[in-house]
Amino acid sequence: AQTVTQSQPEMSVQEAETVTLSCTYDTSESDYYLFWYKQPPSRQMILVIRQEAYKQQNATENRFSVNFQKAAKSFSLKISDSQLGDAAMYFCAYRSWADGLTFGKGTHLIIQP
Amino acid sequence: NAGVTQTPKFQVLKTGQSMTLQCAQDMNHNSMYWYRQDPGMGLRLIYYSASEGTTDKGEVPNGYNVSRLNKREFSLRLESAAPSQTSVYFCASSRTSGRWAGELFFGEGSRLTVL
Numbered sequence: 001a002q003t004v005t006q007s008q009p010e011m012s013v014q015e016a017e018t019v020t021l022s023c024t025y026d027t028s029e030s031d032y033y034l035f036w037y038k039q040p041p042s043r044q045m046i047l048v049i050r051q052e053a054y055k056q057q058n059a060t061e062n063r064f065s066v067n068f069q070k071a072a073k074s075f076s077l078k079i080s081d082s083q084l085g086d087a088a089m090y091f092c093a094y095r096s097w098a099d100g101l102t103f104g105k106g107t108h109l110i111i112q113p
Numbered sequence: 114n115a116g117v118t119q120t121p122k123f124q125v126l127k128t129g130q131s132m133t134l135q136c137a138q139d140m141n142h143n144s145m146y147w148y149r150q151d152p153g154m155g156l157r158l159i160y161y162s163a164s165e166g167t168t169d170k171g172e173v174p175n176g177y178n179v180s181r182l183n184k185r186e187f188s189l190r191l192e193s194a195a196p197s198q199t200s201v202y203f204c205a206s207s208r209t210s211g212r213w214a215g216e217l218f219f220g221e222g223s224r225l226t227v228l
Contacts, residue, residue, distance in 0.1 A: 043222045104155055105153060
């Protein structure tokens with residue numbers, strides 16, 4: 001079974017600074033997807049960024065980028081120019097087939113004004 | 114743009130009562146899922162339906178049943194609620210099933226409290 005580990009229960013960053021959230025995963029598959037979801041206090045799950053394992057290029061979405069290290073099974077999220085609206089729980093997730101996503105336990109991101 | 118709609122949003126039950134959480138999606142997705150979210154545990158898969166007419170157990174299926182009523186609707190039933198089932202429940206759907214399944218689209222969640 002796949003497992004996803006987020007080793008940072010909580011992170012804090014000053015507004016406008018850069019922060020990196022860590023994620024590692026364990027799988028024997030060669031083809032899979034990785035995702036970062038954001039969950040603000042509203043409880044809604046919002047997709048931040050996705051990465052296909054077969055792509056070597058790291059995904060980027062505006063201020064959000066990932067560092068995907070397939071051999072190391074590492075998938076970190078970098079948030080640049082942090083904004084107050086970035087405060088939320090962030091979940092790393094893994095998916096291979098149709099049986100849903102496997103989530104990490106989440107990182108609570110605090111933005112200090 | 115409704116996306117994934119769950120009802121009810123909040124529910125309080127007594128131990129032993131039954132209830133059904135309803136979920137519907139209007140994105141013509143093949144696959145649908147039910148997750149539960151508990152503090153410090155992330156989201157855990159209860160059941161999923163890869164396509165209409167099929168359902169499979171996820172990580173934490175005990176105490177739950179599901180029905181894929183049609184392509185749009187996927188319900189979750191608690192036959193005899195227990196305090197351990199107090200949680201926030203999320204329904205989700207995805208664009209494709211099989212090898213190249215995409216990201217999940219989530220409903221807003223349903224907070225269930227069992228006394």
